[in-house]
Amino acid sequence: MFYFLINFKRCTLVKRAVQLNMRRSAAPSQVLGNAGKKPRFTPPGKCTAVCLKNDTKEMDQEIKLKEIDEKEGGASLLSKINIKNQNENSTQSVESTGKVKTKACFSINKCSKAEKKTLNVPKADALYLPTSGTAKEEAAQEAPDCLVKYFSVVWCKASKKKHKKWEGDAILITKGKSVILKDMEGKDIGRGTGYKAKELDSLDEGQTLMVGGKEIEVMSVISADDFNSGRCFQAGIGTHETDVSALSQTSTKLFCKPFKNVCQPSTKENMLRDSQSCKPRHDPNATNSLVMPRPNASHQWMFNKAGLPVVDVVVDPYIASNLRPHQREGIIFLYECVMGMRVGGRSGAILADEMGLGKTLQCIALVWTLLRQGPYGCRPVLKRALVVTPGSLVKNWKKEFQKWLGSERIKVFTVDQDHKVEEFISSPLYSVMIISYEMLLRSLDQIQAVEFNLLICDEGHRLKNSTIKTTTALTSLSCERRIILTGTPIQNDLQEFYALIEFVNPGILGSLSTYRKIYEEPIVRSREPSATEEEKELGEKRAAELTRLTGLFILRRTQEVINKFLPPKKESIIFCRPTALQLELYRKLLSSRVITSCLQGRLENSPHLICIGALKKLCNHPCLLFKAIKEKSCDPMSEEYDESSLYEGVIDVFPQDYTSDTFCETDSGKLQVLVKLLAAIHELNSSERVVLVSNYTQTLNVLQDVCKHYGYSYTRLDGHTPVSQRQHIVDAFNSKFSPAFIFLLSSKAGGVGLNLVGASHLILYDIDWNPATDIQAMARVWRDGQKHAVHIYRLLTTGSIEEKIYQRQISKQDLSGAVVDLSKTSEHTHFSIEELKNLFTLHEDSSCVTHDLLECDCMGKVDHQNTSSEKPPVSRSCQLEQNHGKPNSKKPLSMSQLMQWKHFSGQHQTLADPFLERIKENVSFIFQNVTNPTSPPNKT
Ligand SMILES: Nc1ncnc2c1ncn2[C@@H]1O[C@H](COP(=O)(O)OP(=O)(O)OP(=O)(O)O)[C@@H](O)[C@H]1O
């Protein structure tokens, strides 16, 4: 009998809940059908029929709105609402924004009591809650010891209407006597205080509450973890365990005979016929076969409505036999992403493997597989794929397709001046189109008309800004399967990160403003020195959640995975003594009025940048400075006052007969070293070749003169090289028949994507502020396909600005988690006065300022290598890293990493390295490190 009664009540309740739910339909949670927010059965005993009756009554309660006195509400209230409860006389005054400023009172419709209970809140004085800081902290102000609770709620403006029209979902945070209401973008939309702590503490599902001018109804209780991680703000994407379990289910490699699908084929005969005719294209049981994960039941339910037989997708052994282990994993990852197996309903991916790990090959394997196969009824997933890449790599992509698939399997179409998109459209031969970003913009209309089923954006970090033309153009393509390839870390700037995520999986992180509130602001705040423990904790949790969520479709592996397949790499940082002329000119520039005024903080029009530019030129070669001065003096109309004044009297330091037309190697310390180094390589390793890199075209001109002067054959690629010729130049150089000894490369023009494995020596003649530019350049030779031991030399002028830039580079590399520049200031245009003082100091007495900073006790006298057990720290470049930027040493982390390198002064008696032995006369110091020392050369 009692049981029957309870069940009867339960039915009534459910009915009531359905009614309520219908009225809630305007709230997004209701539209989306969030299960967590649907009315739940209240356990017997907790709620009675009386409660229901009163509940209805409560909904009918009279809520009177009236203007209240300015004085009572505080100074700046825009509009105030006085809500009067039918049963109790209590008032609440709020800002129109929802912030409670003065008295707060509310009604709670509490189902847990047998009778409706309306709570009266004692009149409280105005309480201003700070707008910054964590919600927990804010809510804690009044009652620090109380428990913080979180609720998922729906809200609407307070009204006396019987049938509420809920306006949106929100999150309610309660602590002690205070509450904060946040919308789903994380913005505060209401605050209140003066509630009864006990009542708030027992607030539960189904109850209503007035917060500011808003009425809310509690839909469910949220765990602190869901709030702290930000998960409660997400629209249910990738937040459920099912996503992960779906993953693990799909990763099992099992070959089953095509089996009966969740969606039944219509007849038994059909089934039989399909299962007989539908076989994997390649043998999944063959040794070393690469079989894609099978779709799980829910995937089949979504994507196999016709109930086709499920068949194994097996990568063509022709290509699979060449894959490195990390590439096999990468292909499975990409497959799962674009097939929507990793994050329900999303089919984007970011493959962010470090440079040289073969992102191209992984994509080619994927494209080739999906063009021929699919998991349902053997139907290929793709008909057409589009690859967009920097102009200099278009031909390289085509070459890689041929390299890995031969020319008879697939025909790829590259768009250029002579081969237009129309040709691709009209020809049935092609299924893959490769186009440069520039050409894409020009042919957008035609491309929009083609239906592509997969879009690959190589060097896709350029899409980090969602407003640029390229991004909007690509976004306008209807293709949903999108892959970004990038070798550059993408998590350094959280806004750029958002743009990339938004491109591949639109909407997954919510709107930009939601993302900022939920992730960016707490994460950035937690990294500030003034962050409280709570803010730090919240920031870390949010970062962890963002990593978890995006980690479902971002894959990054580091160079280590491939090191064992590569030959040894010897890196040397060579500190070259400046010449007497360079020193004198340097001193003269430093004593100029412009630099003095920079150091006094007068930085309007950025004169410091001109000074830095002049010093860098001088380090490369005095003739570059000479040329700049001459050009300036030929241009009396120039308004560049700072530059003219910087050069004042500098020309007098040059010898009278000085001319910039014929270079003189003895004028530049670095050039002296370079000339000797080239001679040594030419003589000792005559079959090996050199890539010579500079950031400046004018410097490349000087280096080209060196080549001519010494009769070295060379080839050159810089910003002026027509895109159509670039691949040809690269191929010709890499060919073993190439006559060129030197490849002159502008790091800005050719840094990304190029393979220059024809050379085994690479010399970085100058240094860039951004370590990524230099790392990109250095990665051109030490990569898959390299057959010789690789030598990398970085030349720096001792004691000069170049050393300072290097120090900045290496500390930035390791500390970037902590020092990442979120203010969006360009990394090399803004300096503090202290930094400028450091930059504009010449250290004439030191043989290596960088070594001095290490506080190493070796004195550079011996061949020294720190043997301390301190492990070289792992480089961090990610804003999402959690244990960021707390070096336990005074020195920047990578300084201690550098300490692990072998280092010695140029005066060292005998250098084991025959190349260095030949140049030591002009060298003051050397750091050297060998990676893969035991790996035999010629191993590919
Ligand atoms: N499994 C492999 N075996 C041999 N060579 C390989 C393999 N995978 C890739 N390569 C070669 O390694 C070189 C680098 O590959 P790729 O250009 O795809 O690198 P990437 O990851 O795109 O690097 P980047 O970020 O610099 O563009 C290419 O010449 C490629 O042919």
Ligand SMILES: [Mg+2]
């Ligand atoms: Mg690449």
